[in-house]
Amino acid sequence: MTASYAPCPVCDAEVPVPPNPVLSELLVCESCSVALEVRALDPVVLDEAPQEEEDWGQ
C-alpha cells in the first residue's frame, strides 16, 4: 500500500499524499508552502516542482 505521507524534500515535514497518487502529480507542502511533484511511487518520493525563478533583484 502506498504511504499516506511522504517527507517534504525542503523542510522535512510529513506531506499528506492523496490515495493512489500518479507520477508528476502536484502537491503543496503545508509547512513551507513549496510546490512539490510526485517523482516516484511505492514508496512515494516527492521533489520540488519546476518553477520559473522570479527575478526579485533588489
Added chain:
Amino acid sequence: MAKLRVGIVGASGYTGGELLRIFLHHPNAEVVQATSEHHAGRGVGTVHPNLRGRSSLSFSRRDALAPCDALFLCLPHGETAPAAEALLPMAGRVLDLSADFRLRDPAAYPRWYGFGHPRPDLLGRFVYGIPELHRDQIRSSRMVAVAGCNATAVILALHPLFAEGIAPSDGTVVEVKVGSSEGGAAFSVSSHHPERAHCLRSYRPTGHRHQAEIEQELAVRGPVRVHLSATAVDEVRGLLATAHVFPTRAVDEKEIWRLYRRAYGEEPFVRIVKGRDGNYRYPEPKVLWGTNTCEVGFELDAASGRLVVMAALDNLVKGGAGQAVQCFNLMHGFPEAAGLEFPGLHPV
C-alpha cells in the same frame, strides 16, 4: 455568563488605545474603567479616533478607580512600581505592560532602567508575559509582566536555538528595525515630523534596555549574552528583528525547520515564514499591523554556516496590548485567541 469587568490604567496611550479596540469585540470581557489624568471626563474617541462612535466609554481619574476583575497597567516605565501598593489590590488579576516587573533580578533595574526598584519583593510574583514560553505559569498566575515588543520578537526568534544548544552563549548579534509608535504617545523634538519622517536612524546602537529581558529569557542552558542594536525606520507600527547566529555545531536547513516546527507548529500566534517566491518570503511587519501574530523565518548561509533568523510583529499588538489580552485569556480560561482574530490587511 456576565462579561468580566476590565480596567485600564493609563488608557490614553497607544497600548491603552489598542486594549480598548481589542476589547470592543471580546466575547467574555468588557472595559468598564479607562483612566487618564489628562483626558478625564472626555470620551475615549477624542484620543483614539478609530473608537469614535464605537465606544461610549469616557476616561476617568485614577483615584476614582473601583475594584474590578482584571486590571491592565499602561503607565510609563518607572511609574508602575511606585504605584503598585495602591493598584495591585484593585483586581483579582493584574497585567503590567511597563518594564517595571519584567526582570527577576532587582540589581538589573539600576543598570538598565536607571532606578533602584522600590518593590523588589514583588518581582518574583510576576510571570514574564510570553505565552509561547510560559503558558502554564501564566494560566495559574495572578500577576503578569507583559514582555517588551523588541524582546518578544528577539526571544521568539531565538528561543528554540538556545533551548537546543545550537546558539552559543555569546556572540549572537541582533538588529531590530523599529517604528515611531514604540516611543509612545508623548511627543518630543525627535518625533517632530520634519525630523522623524524618512529617517533611517541608529538610535540605540548599544545599551538597549530590552537586552536585559532577552538575556533573562534565553538563559535556558546558563547565562547568555546577546548583542542588540536598534535602528528607527520611517514607519509608525511594526518591527523586524534580524538575528545573526553562529551555531555551536554544523546544522542543516531540515534540522532547523524541524526545530521551529516543533517549537511553534501548534502555536496560534506564531507563523513560520520562509518562502520561495512572491513578495513576502520572509517575516514582514506591515502584513501584521493590528494582528497578534509574530512571523518567524530563517536562512542558513551554507558557505559560512551563519544562521540568520528573522522575526516580525506589530509592536503595539503582539509586542503589547494583544499579547496582554492573550495572557488575560489564559489567566481566565477563555479561548486564547478571544478578541484577537483580526488577520491583518493586504496591501498596506
Added chain:
Amino acid sequence: MAKLRVGIVGASGYTGGELLRIFLHHPNAEVVQATSEHHAGRGVGTVHPNLRGRSSLSFSRRDALAPCDALFLCLPHGETAPAAEALLPMAGRVLDLSADFRLRDPAAYPRWYGFGHPRPDLLGRFVYGIPELHRDQIRSSRMVAVAGCNATAVILALHPLFAEGIAPSDGTVVEVKVGSSEGGAAFSVSSHHPERAHCLRSYRPTGHRHQAEIEQELAVRGPVRVHLSATAVDEVRGLLATAHVFPTRAVDEKEIWRLYRRAYGEEPFVRIVKGRDGNYRYPEPKVLWGTNTCEVGFELDAASGRLVVMAALDNLVKGGAGQAVQCFNLMHGFPEAAGLEFPGLHPV
C-alpha cells in the same frame, strides 16, 4: 442554518483579497470558490500574505466554476460585461465590483470607458451599489454594481446638498487624493517604487471616469455637472475627497449639521467628523484603513459662503470589498454589518 456558499471571480486581486479576508469572520457565509487563472492550484495565502495559515482555500480556474449562492465579480473594467453571459447564471445573486454595469446610460461607456457596451440590455437590471442611497432597491435586487471608490466618497459627501437643492447643478469642484492600491495588483512603469514613492502627482486633472457615476447619482433634481480632479499621494490605501460647493442660497453651519445628521445620523457606516480639537478634526483615511466606514465632514467659509465638504474612506473596503459585502448582507437579509466590524487602527 448552513452558511451561504460564496464564489469570487478574480480573487487574486486586491478587492478579491479583501473579500477573502472579510468572509473569514462572516457569521452567515463562506467562500467556497476563488478563481484566478494565473494562480490556479495555489493557496490564497501565497498571494494574500495576511491569509497565510488563516485560509486553506486554493485558487481555482474560472472554467471550473460551479453554481453557488452568491458570486462576486472582481474582473478588470471591460472584462466583466463580455463574460456576463457565462457568469450571471452561476448564482442567485451577483455583485460586480467592476465599472461595467454601474452606468444606466449605454452611451456613457464609449465616452468614459472607451468601449461600446456589449450587453446594454443588462444595464437596467443592476442596482447601483451604495446602500446609504439605494438600500431598499439593493435589498430586493439580484444584481448589484458596487460603486467605485472615488465615486462613493464624492457621492456620500455631496448627496445631501444636491437632494436639498443647496448645491448648484454646475460649478462644484472636487479634488480626490488617492493611494496606489486604487490601481490594483497589476504593476507598471508608474507603480515602480522609485518612481511612485513620495509622489504628489496630478495623474487625472480632468476626465476621471468616476465622474460619470457621480453625475448619475447626484442628478436628484435634474442633470448636474461635477468637476473632478485626482492627485496620487504617497499612500497605499485610502482616499480623501475635498468638495468645493458654492451654495444656491445662504446657509449657516447649523442647517448643514441638521442636513447631514438627518442624512447619516442612523447610518452604521457613515460617521460625521467635524471636530474642534485633537489631531483628527476632519475625515482622515488612515484612521479608516480596513474599515467599512466613510467619514464625512464640512467647513463653511463665512466670508465667501463657500462650503467645503470632505469625505474619507478605504478605497479597498467602503470603496470596494466592504461595500460589496454590505450590499450582499442586505440582499440576503443578514445584519448589514455582518463581517464588517473591524474598527480600524490607531496609530498607523
